[in-house]
Amino acid sequence: MSDDLTDLVRDLERRFADLSLAHVTAWKAEAPGRKALGCMPVFCPREVLWAAGALPVFIRGGGDQLETIRGDAYYQSYICHLPRSTLELCLGGWLDALDGMLFPNTCDVIRNLSGLWSSVAPGRFSRFLDPPQTYDAPAAVGWWRGELSRLYLDVCAMTGTRPSDEALWASISAWEEPRGALAKLSRARAAQPWNLPADEVYLLRRAGDAMPPREFTRLVDCYLACAVARKARREDRIRVVLVGAFCEQPPLGLLRALERAGCYLVDDDLLLGAEDLVEPVDAVGDPLDALARAYLVKGAGSSVRYDEQRARGLELARRARSLHADGVVFAAPSFCDPALLDQPRLTRALDEAGVPYTAFKYSEDTGQFQSFREQAGTFSDSVKLWGRA
Amino acid sequence: MSRKEASMEAQKAMLADYFRRLAAAPGERRPVVYTFVPGNLVELLAAFDVLPVYPEINALQSAMRQRSSGFIREAERAGHSEDVCSYVKCDLGMMMKGNVGPTGEKIPPPDLLLLSFTGCFTFLKWFELLREQYNCEVAMLHVPYQGDGVITQEMRDYVVRQLRNEVIPKLEKVSGRRFDEAKLQEHLSRSARAEEDLVHTFHAARRRPSPIDAYFGGVYYIAPIFTSFRGSEAACGYYSALRQEVDARLAAGEGPVTPEGTLAKERFRLVFEGPPNWTSFRDFWKIFYDEGAVAVASTYTRVGGLYDRGFRHDPSKPLETLADYCLGCYTNLSLPSRVDLIAEDIKTYGADGFVFHSVKSCNSFSAGQLHMLREVEAKTGVPGAFIESDLVDGRYYGHANIKNRVESYLQMLAARREGQEPPRAPEGSP
Ligand code: SF4
Ligand code: SF4
Numbered sequence: 001m002s003d004d005l006t007d008l009v010r011d012l013e014r015r016f017a018d019l020s021l022a023h024v025t026a027w028k029a030e031a032p033g034r035k036a037l038g039c040m041p042v043f044c045p046r047e048v049l050w051a052a053g054a055l056p057v058f059i060r061g062g063g064d065q066l067e068t069i070r071g072d073a074y075y076q077s078y079i080c081h082l083p084r085s086t087l088e089l090c091l092g093g094w095l096d097a098l099d100g101m102l103f104p105n106t107c108d109v110i111r112n113l114s115g116l117w118s119s120v121a122p123g124r125f126s127r128f129l130d131p132p133q134t135y136d137a138p139a140a141v142g143w144w145r146g147e148l149s150r151l152y153l154d155v156c157a158m159t160g161t162r163p164s165d166e167a168l169w170a171s172i173s174a175w176e177e178p179r180g181a182l183a184k185l186s187r188a189r190a191a192q193p194w195n196l197p198a199d200e201v202y203l204l205r206r207a208g209d210a211m212p213p214r215e216f217t218r219l220v221d222c223y224l225a226c227a228v229a230r231k232a233r234r235e236d237r238i239r240v241v242l243v244g245a246f247c248e249q250p251p252l253g254l255l256r257a258l259e260r261a262g263c264y265l266v267d268d269d270l271l272l273g274a275e276d277l278v279e280p281v282d283a284v285g286d287p288l289d290a291l292a293r294a295y296l297v298k299g300a301g302s303s304v305r306y307d308e309q310r311a312r313g314l315e316l317a318r319r320a321r322s323l324h325a326d327g328v329v330f331a332a333p334s335f336c337d338p339a340l341l342d343q344p345r346l347t348r349a350l351d352e353a354g355v356p357y358t359a360f361k362y363s364e365d366t367g368q369f370q371s372f373r374e375q376a377g378t379f380s381d382s383v384k385l386w387g388r389a
Numbered sequence: 390m391s392r393k394e395a396s397m398e399a400q401k402a403m404l405a406d407y408f409r410r411l412a413a414a415p416g417e418r419r420p421v422v423y424t425f426v427p428g429n430l431v432e433l434l435a436a437f438d439v440l441p442v443y444p445e446i447n448a449l450q451s452a453m454r455q456r457s458s459g460f461i462r463e464a465e466r467a468g469h470s471e472d473v474c475s476y477v478k479c480d481l482g483m484m485m486k487g488n489v490g491p492t493g494e495k496i497p498p499p500d501l502l503l504l505s506f507t508g509c510f511t512f513l514k515w516f517e518l519l520r521e522q523y524n525c526e527v528a529m530l531h532v533p534y535q536g537d538g539v540i541t542q543e544m545r546d547y548v549v550r551q552l553r554n555e556v557i558p559k560l561e562k563v564s565g566r567r568f569d570e571a572k573l574q575e576h577l578s579r580s581a582r583a584e585e586d587l588v589h590t591f592h593a594a595r596r597r598p599s600p601i602d603a604y605f606g607g608v609y610y611i612a613p614i615f616t617s618f619r620g621s622e623a624a625c626g627y628y629s630a631l632r633q634e635v636d637a638r639l640a641a642g643e644g645p646v647t648p649e650g651t652l653a654k655e656r657f658r659l660v661f662e663g664p665p666n667w668t669s670f671r672d673f674w675k676i677f678y679d680e681g682a683v684a685v686a687s688t689y690t691r692v693g694g695l696y697d698r699g700f701r702h703d704p705s706k707p708l709e710t711l712a713d714y715c716l717g718c719y720t721n722l723s724l725p726s727r728v729d730l731i732a733e734d735i736k737t738y739g740a741d742g743f744v745f746h747s748v749k750s751c752n753s754f755s756a757g758q759l760h761m762l763r764e765v766e767a768k769t770g771v772p773g774a775f776i777e778s779d780l781v782d783g784r785y786y787g788h789a790n791i792k793n794r795v796e797s798y799l800q801m802l803a804a805r806r807e808g809q810e811p812p813r814a815p816e817g818s819p
Contacts, residue, residue: 076777078472078749079756105534108510112757114536115724119764128536128723133506133513134529139550143533146543306506306513306529310520337752340470341477341514345521347468361472 005226008219012203016252019066019089021097024057024210028097035099035159036210040086040113041247042272042304043104043131047281047291048152050213051171053159057098058209058273061085064251064365066094074116080335081363082248083113090120099158100125102151106247106304107338125158127151133306137296144292152288168287174213176280181220182208183275186267188224190323193264194234196227198242198255205271238326238383241319242268245303245342248333248364257369258329262380266323272302303338312342313349320355326383329376330359356383394646396631400610403627404450405492407617412494414440420500420563423519427692428507428532428715430556432576432620432702437564442496443616444515448479450491452667452781460486461782474511474750475782481518499525500563503556507532508692508720509753528559532715538726540716548712570707576620577704584696586628587615591697593635594685595738598655600638602645603738604684605674608665612690647678656681657799660734662688662727662761663746663754668783676792680799685738688731691719698730724757731761732768742802743773744795749785772805774798 015023021036028034035054046056062068062085070091071084089095103114103126114128129147132140156163182205189196204223208216240263244250249270258265281294299305301312320328328350332339343359350357358379360372414421420439424430426446434441451457460482461475467485469478483489483496490496502525504516520527530551533544557568590611594603601611611631618624638644644652648671659677661684666673677684694700695717703710715721722730735743745762747755762773776794779785 074757074760076747076749076755076759079752083756103536105510105536108752109756111510111534111536112724112752115727116757116760118725119760128534130533130536133531134551134555136529136551136555139547139554140531142550143543143547303514304510306504306531307517308529310517335472335752337473337511337514340473341511341518343470344468345518348521361470 002226002230005223005230008223008226009200009203012200012207015207016203017065019062019094021057021095021210024055024097027055027212033160035155036097037100037102037125037155038095038098039102040104040106040110042106042302043129043276044102044273045129045148045151045291046213047168047171047175048148048288049155050174051167052152052155052163053161054099054155055210055212058271059086059089059095059101060209060247060249060271061364062089062094063249064253064367066092068365078335080109080248080333081365082333083109085364086113087116087120090117100127102127102129104129104131107336109337110247125154127154131295135296135306135308137293140296141289141292144295145286145288148288148291165287168291169283172281172283172287172291177217178208178213178220179275179277179280181217185220185224188228190266192228192234193239193266194232195230198259198265198268199252200227202252202255202270205274208274209271236384237262237264238380239264239266239324241266241316241323241325241328242270242331243316243328243346244269244331244333245336245339246270246272246331246333247304247338248336250331250362251364251366251369253369254331254362254366254372257373258376261373261376262384263329263376266325267319269302272304276300303342313346316346317349317353317355320350321353326356327379328355328357329379330357332359332361334361334363394610394634396627396634397610397646399627399630400614403614403618403623408490408492408494411440411442411490411496415497421497422501422503422560422563423499424503425505425507425509425512426616427509427718427720428505428530429616429693430503430505430530430711430715431617432573432580433552433556433560433711434503435576435620436569436573437560437566439500439560439564441617442499444480444519445476446613446616447483447490447496448476448781449667451479451483452783453670454491455668456491457668457781458783472750474515475780477511477515477518479781480515484519484522498523501526501528501559503528503530503559505530505532505715507715507718508534508722511751511753526559526563528556530556530715532721535716535721535723535726538723540713544716545709545712548715549708552708552711573707574704577702577707577710579622579625580620580702581704583615583619583624583628584701586625586632587611588696589632590628590635591686591690593639594683596639597658597739598642598644598652599658599683599685599738600635600643600645602647602652602674602678602684603690604659604661604665604687605647605670605677606645607684607687607690609670612693616693645683648674649678652678652681652683654681655683657742657802658683658685658738658740660684660686660731660738660740660743661746662731662743663758664689664748664751664780665746666778666786667781668779669786669788672788673786673791676788676795680796682795682799685740686734688719688727691730694718720753724761725764728761728764728768731765735765735769735771740771741806742771742798744798745773745775747775747777749777749779750782751780772801
């Protein structure tokens, strides 16, 4: 690994480990009036926040780095882990860099967490967001534009920014850049996963959860240039797509365990929301209307969005094929409705397409990876033996 | 049941007749629409003369007849996770086994899947799964959640637009009829009439002794008729008779009817949060009536609407009133609104305590309930009990454990009433 790359990865690790969001505090300190708003997965209206002068920050729980004590007192054992560690972050002061929180209607757990938040963070700005689940365009665009507009005006009032179409267009254009950079990253990883290991790619993308768009784009470009030049040895591993409709993130150790078990992760749906649109926003007319329309017709599909086209299973099979994947690994957070209710539909589509898969559940604070490693190892061996075309 | 009220017999006959009509629907070329209980549009469906099917009701009815476990096993064998809502698995398992309903009659396939996405994320995934099995029309109605605890004009407009653009055209298509607003208004007027009697019945629980059990009795014979029959003459007749029955009990100073007859002595008045356990419904109820504990209010009977808070279907604004109805269901309320409702119930109905029945596989109700319990305690000064099992998955119902928790909780309430220090904190209260 070149020195540049070593330094870069170390920096990414430091950022990942910094639960107190020191880099967000530093960004705010650079200019007066700057604010930062946290956003629960899986949708964050980044363009709107950024245009209003606020840094959007995805909050994805405390992972395996945080001991959850107080958060556990809020939830029964049969609720996923994410809301507990998020509460722990809040109660422990780890989120003090944030000036508020947004709760998109991802699932009933996050929805209910939005109500609970007023008690744990009284007086702090918080907003529930309900992206449209209908494809009736006039109704959906009208509704969503209204929600975005209300949010925009409220955040502008918070930051003291004058609302304007120009600021919104500038922000829309600014967020196209990291989308393009992430698309390049995905292509490079699918082409040479031995040079772009899953844990590094994850850490890099995770850094984008709390970074201004231009800065993140530069970071991705820099990593890509170093990584493709590293010339790592290509090993005899199977190529897999990792699917789980993630919201609660798997521990980094789990991703490493999968690769060590003989898999190259050529694609995944970790960090949902980071790649929110599949095409650029149409830069015509009213900017909020354009954003609302883009969400409706260009928004990335996921398990938390109504699948009007009945296409998710087929798309997964197609994606696996187009990436020359040998198989699919389903990894879902325990007790996660969106992920687990989707799985039977997706596996049926894979069965029909003849794509092998394996499935397991995890929790963000899972500390033991041996069983995952064994299961992935067995899967890899059986695919090598029987599955490869 | 040793002695049944006329209303109990009547509701049984109405439900049996409903399942018979359902089985006959294909022969009569009557379209069938699958939809959900919270935010159901039964008046609109009736205006098109189509028959509703509620998968949750099939699931709970199957559970009460001890058939849900087999269905759940079937669904899990087909790859459905043990972690997800057992209503879904029961329904899918029933479908896999030929879609024979709880009364033994076949439930016809849907002509339309009307996904009224109101207050529970699982609904959305449930219909995506059903849609794979049926080649039929699908209509999506997204009802925004009351995250800030209020219904805004924007929310109302959004729902009304979807009703006009999406739901009504699909209903016109499958029924072959034009939308007749006057007909919808007739159904809405009848709903409003029955709602008065329904509210009178629930409000009767303010009196001592309460003539009804607003949770077990509530879900067994008071509220369900509303879901399937609201807007019909039959429902008006049912609720008018129920009102008279309840008034007669009030006049006679009688307590509620339990499976073992009229409760002789009301010892505890409780408010309940969460769905009941259906697989052991009678045993579950017995734990309470054996101790003289009566439910004077419950949240689960409000998943189909908050009429006791003043909501009435308003025929003069037919689509707006349907929107308000969907937006206002209990499952669509924010956590703080749910806390306020329970705390107010405790005061209004003079409750001694409250019980949270937390359901393992229901995130919509359960996520945040421990916090809600503490908030209700802080607001009212009344201690609550927390018990856990499941809806229709018998594997998660531990009778002895629940009985033990409830008994020690009631002991504590009794000691509190007598001004004594409670013997010990009830197990299961956090
Ligand atoms: S992990 Fe799943 S159930 Fe938990 S908050 Fe995220 S989407 Fe919801
Ligand atoms: S509210 Fe709960 S029980 Fe009802 S369908 Fe949703 S998850 Fe299942």
